[in-house]
Amino acid sequence: MTVHSLSNSSAFQKLKQHFHQLSAQGVEIRNLFEQDSKRFDHFSIDAAGLLLDYSKNRLTSDTLNLLCDLAREQDVESQRAAMFAGEKINFTENRSVLHTALRAPKNTPQLVDGTNINAEVHAVLDHMQEFVRQVHSHQWTGATGLAITDVVNIGIGGSDLGPKMVCLALRSFAHSGITSHFVSNADGHALDEVLGKINPATTLFIISSKTFTTADTMLNAHSARRWFLRHFNEADLAKHFVAVSTNQPAVQAFGIAPENRFEFWDWVGGRYSLWSAIGLPIALALGFDHFRALLDGAHAMDVHFQNAPLGKNMPVLLALIGIWNRDVLGCNSLSIAAYHQDLRAFPNYLQQLDMESNGKHITRAGVAVDVPTGPVIWGDVGTNGQHAYFQCLHQGSDIVPVDFVAALRPQHHLAEHQLVLLANCFAQSQALMLGKSAQQVAAEMQAQGYSAEQIRLLTPHRTFDGNRPSNTILLDELNPASLGALIALYEHKVTVQGFCWGINSFDQWGVELGKVLAKAIEADLHSDANLTEHDSSTAGLIAQARAALRT
Structure with a gap:
């Protein structure tokens, strides 16, 4: 496939010429x-x-x-075909881009590196469906035998924005026995607000992190874990914490049972992940039938887009x-x-x-x-x-x-x-x-009894260009x-x-730099030693924070 520099493409040059012609002719939408x-x-x-x-x-x-x-x-049709075929169009990370496969019906073959991922996708969906059934039927209970009434999703970015948006949008379809909460921000006020509303005996936490190392998410997850252990024992974690992650060892070390880990894959980008097990809070909030309908609606658009x-x-x-x-x-x-x-x-x-x-x-x-x-x-x-x-x-x-x-x-x-x-x-x-022309404004004001001088002064302020x-x-x-x-x-x-x-829409390297720098600054905030090398602004801000946090 060939993607040209957009401004140098003949089609783009013709578009610019066309725009100048429309402008010269004074063409407006009206x-x-x-x-x-x-x-x-x-x-x-x-x-x-x-x-x-x-x-x-x-x-x-x-x-x-x-x-x-x-x-x-710009070869859009070929690039579209490559995406649906599972080619690694996310070239900076050498990954396929197959969020569309997450909503494809069962028995729709989709190969990635020789593996039929459709079977894997539906195995996870079946796992989610069974888990939702157990929670809603009260077969799954908390450590004291009480039914789960609150679900707290801890994630950030795509692990938060998508599920939260869908749960809010479809509140009319919500399961009556579940109240959903979302914690993403590293700011402790966010988690503190949620913890003040819930009963640990009837709360289920979903920790959503592909690597189980995302700094903001794991900070909140470990704080929630410590809060829970003030009321229960470590053996009880398995009844109140589940994970959506690819990192089985880290999930198990946290105290989450292996069977309570819901898997997803590196070909699922975070902001495209609500269709995967990241959507578990959606399925718990709405019921699995409604979650399946959400997938079906997306698949209908996929079919249209593809064909x-x-x-x-x-x-x-x-x-x-x-x-x-x-x-x-x-x-x-x-x-x-x-x-x-x-x-x-x-x-x-x-x-x-x-x-x-x-x-x-x-x-x-x-x-x-x-x-x-x-x-x-x-x-x-x-x-x-x-x-x-x-x-x-x-x-x-x-x-x-x-x-x-x-x-x-x-x-x-x-x-x-x-x-x-x-x-x-x-x-x-x-x-x-x-819009509204000066002539229209003047006519209206004249009909309302305004003087000629008032009309002259006020007309420019009441005119809308439109278009x-x-x-x-x-x-x-x-x-x-x-x-x-x-x-x-x-x-x-x-x-x-x-x-x-001609850009890669599926990576996000710009998110990383701030995370790396934050680790060094966090270490400086924890320490009383001399600061590592920073610009004067950052060093001054760190000093202000140190002084405030130690008083």
């Missing part, structure tokens, strides 16, 4: 709707139970054709529109506006998925990319965001594309609330696109299958963008 009464039909797509409306973007059918040419020139042609492929279109906005229009960030309270953790989840994957500037060839890569991802739930940062989206100096996400049917019976919510969601995307792009993604309802499809949509979008930019 004009495109005026020219095509069926623009919504022509610029929307259904897949895996989701609808993507991308009509409110600054693009035409010619733009899309050129974007698809770019994808072909649909580029111009009718939802993840590919979302990715290419993102590249258009980032590298041609010059948009530095993407805001996620989820119009569903239960999706409040979704923007945070997407931050890691996108920014850890594509926050890179070195290509597969080992040279710097020559265009901007992953945008900053941020957002909140609607309508909260409207009363916080939407002012900046409408009238700020930066153009920020928005992905609106909404479910048509709610999980509650407050019908009027849902109408208001959807009205706000649709109105915000329309307002970003249409600001957005996508809208609609779910019929937020359920396990639709959420699975939604997550997989964004996973594949990020992957396609990485393919186009």
Whole structure:
């Protein structure tokens, strides 16, 4: 496969020329709707139970054709095939990238280094299913014979963000007997808050760490272990602690029985791992049938992504529109506006998925990319965001594309609330696109009795330029299958963008440097000896912390 420098590719040069032509002609999104009464039909797509409306973007059918040419020139189709085939496309770590295999049905052969991993995946799923059955049926109890009522997941990054987001999003489907808690931060306040809420006799801890050496996770795990042993004996650990890890010796040394370790593999990246045994807290919170539906929804999007042609492929279109906005229009960030309270953790989840994957500037060839890569991802739930940062989206100096996400049917019976919510969601995307001209503002103020001088002074402040792009993604309802499809949509979008930019979306070396430096600084904080060599700022901060911690 051949991936060209993006800015030097002929397709990219044509895209830039095309953009200059649109700009010279003064084409705005509102004009495109005026020219095509069926623009919504022509610029929307259904897949895996989701609808993507991308009509409110600054693009035409010619733009899309050129974007698809770019994808072909960057060999997206071959790279996609290599990923699904299990080739080691994570070349810096020599690993396959097969989170899609985690949600494939049983008896779907998938070979990695000669091993059929489908059988291994389903063996772990069967293990999870049996464990969930035992906990929910109270066959598995704590050391005193009491049923498990609280599950505390201790992990960080992908071992936390994905499971936590899904459990929050699907709370309407939760098993009534289990309360879920998540601890990730090394800040002791996080663990202290959870420990203050739970009863050790009825609590199950899940320690999620691939290597069982992740510093933040193991700090919290050992603190939780010490807290537990203030109430029980070491022999009781096996009834209250399980692990998701590849490191059997370390898990056993911690006090977790071998049969209570749930395995996963090096071809599962952390931010793509909620579909694996990392999803155990999801299965315990929702029940295994709902967890299976989550996998099935993601698999439906996988099938679509793998087989649909580029111009009718939802993840590919979302990715290419993102590249258009980032590298041609010059948009530095993407805001996620989820119009569903239960999706409040979704923007945070997407931050890691996108920014850890594509926050890179070195290509597969080992040279710097020559265009901007992953945008900053941020957002909140609607309508909260409207009363916080939407002012900046409408009238700020930066153009920020928005992905609106909404479910048509709610999980509650407050019908009027849902109408208001959807009205706000649709109105915000329309307002970003249409804006409000000075003539409209002046006419309204004149009708309201403002003087000519007041109109002259106030009109600039009340004018909206519009022409600001957005996508809208609609779910019929937020359920396990639709959420699975939604997550997989964004996973594949990020992957396609990485393919186009020529970067490795599946490593995260940028996370490592701070961890290494933190170990040296931690040693200095523990010690009264002279500091190891630091810059004056870091040395000064360490000195301040030493003084505070010793008083």
